Amino acid sequence: MNADKAAIRAKEQLSSLLSQLHQGARLPGERTLSEEFGVCRVTLRRAIEDFISDGRLERRARSGTYIKRPMISSEMRLKSFTEEIRARGQEPSSSLISFKKTNANISVSKLLGINRGDDIFQVTRLRLADQMPVALETLRIACSSIPNLTHEDLKGSIYDVFFNKFGIRIMSAKAGITAHNPSEKDRNLLQTSSKTPCLLIKMLDLDQFGKPVMTAECLYRSDLFELQIEVSATIKEARSQKVS
Template structure:
């Protein structure tokens, strides 16, 4: 009798298949296609459901990219996201990648109760609501929705943010971000988000929500960023608590 917690035959086979696929990936380059599932199942001597389960694990981990109607390919490596106060553009440039993007929408509107509360302003005050697609080396990485009090940068225009770092723009106007609070949670893409990012619906993603403050302690921005889970991994530097 198999003991509780001991992997069953199906799990063991999937692990073996996973190891075989990982060895195969060592010989392939980013963008290379895997053989068809039928051919792989025959070569590895397993059923197609077992093979598909192993491939699904590697897709979830961002090692493989399954494209509907096309096949399965070696995915781009994930980018480590260090949890620091830096702009997307600055972060990508530091990694030797070409940052870019485009403004999807730009409008001025009243804050409303929820955004007003996050930015510590009246619900009737105006905010800029800016939605941007963030790119690195031409590939989609994230959708960013930025809210900031209009009174901070009343002359801000859509063109000011095309291909530019928002934090650099703030510094040019004498606004320095000094602190922030950020939450991160796993999620999946909606149909609209998937279309913008060019990924399948329900692709794993990270939802970042941040409120940043100036040196005077005034809330400057509330940002909601959806990062592709297949292109990012979180990176933390841990230190022991002083005694």
Template structure:
């Protein structure tokens, strides 16, 4: 329990007490924690101290707050290696999840300046613009805005866009996907991201921009993705270079 004579701060002791509850399986993902008032009364401490302990665990991604509802044990984050090029569908199936999509937009349009620059397109070319929420076991994981070069990936349809694009490109069109480059940055969810990802505005998200090329070097895809910060984490293997200075 809590030892007020310990040199360890009380808020830290509360954090460790909550961690043990989760480690022992007493509190599982989705379970709601007692209110700050109940914690304060149980340990005879201030609500401010309780709030500090809970906030630290929220920042670590172990707990999540829902406005007007309470604090809950967070789902375990999916770890996504940054090595190798795979599709969302392939990633989810490899983890034992059922992948899914909600397609909110599908249109053919001239490319914006950013898309034209990324895909080496002319203003007279066309792109397929897709906006999808990617699902794992019917839970929203990411919001994707995808631009596909219509001159490279042909005859794309809404039905195809709701399945695996990479499977269509490689299996149906017979093209070989070669490599991609991407950037990752942290951000806070706006109103749109919050609504579609079922989170609160201001919650942490991970923004990823990716440009994908065919094996012959032709760029065909430009993707901007917003991943839920409470559901995803990314890892990368960094071998030490054999070169020494």
């Protein structure tokens, strides 16, 4: 079999295999596939690279090659991760990385409107969609507003806990978005490579009385998550454009 025919055969058989597997499934190893398809590993590897370029496959560091999941597209509005993922027909879950009560430093105390050294809860969670890591979040919550939290509270939506347990409804937030190169530790948790940047969203959540309750630093995988923002002109700008 010449090289061109072998390449076509490898891509056809690989495409057929992908149609039989579910999104997020891990492919068998290259050696197994090359023997099954009857092509050399170099030819198989080129076929895999083509599918990676097309966005159908992805490599994960020290893990293997997987069928790529669809991008999570989120509108820039106040909505919990749990609500966002369920709206897409996926199952949200959390893995608790750390949970402790500590003292607020100067920057956190200014944001939360409390005194330096006041008690806060600091929570770091890995957020998953259908068991796929999507985001790593660190929350800092004023104990003066939320006097007690348990490990059980941190399994789902923190917004639901605030309302159902404490009667606090998050009504608004201030947010900033930047590109971020995650640390090796964070990359390992998110199961992403050093070539994949992340979106860092910093938020300050305010309750129904406009009181700061929580700061959040959320690190999202840019290969799985995109943020959509609707932009419109103000009435004054629209009138100015019409006149000119």
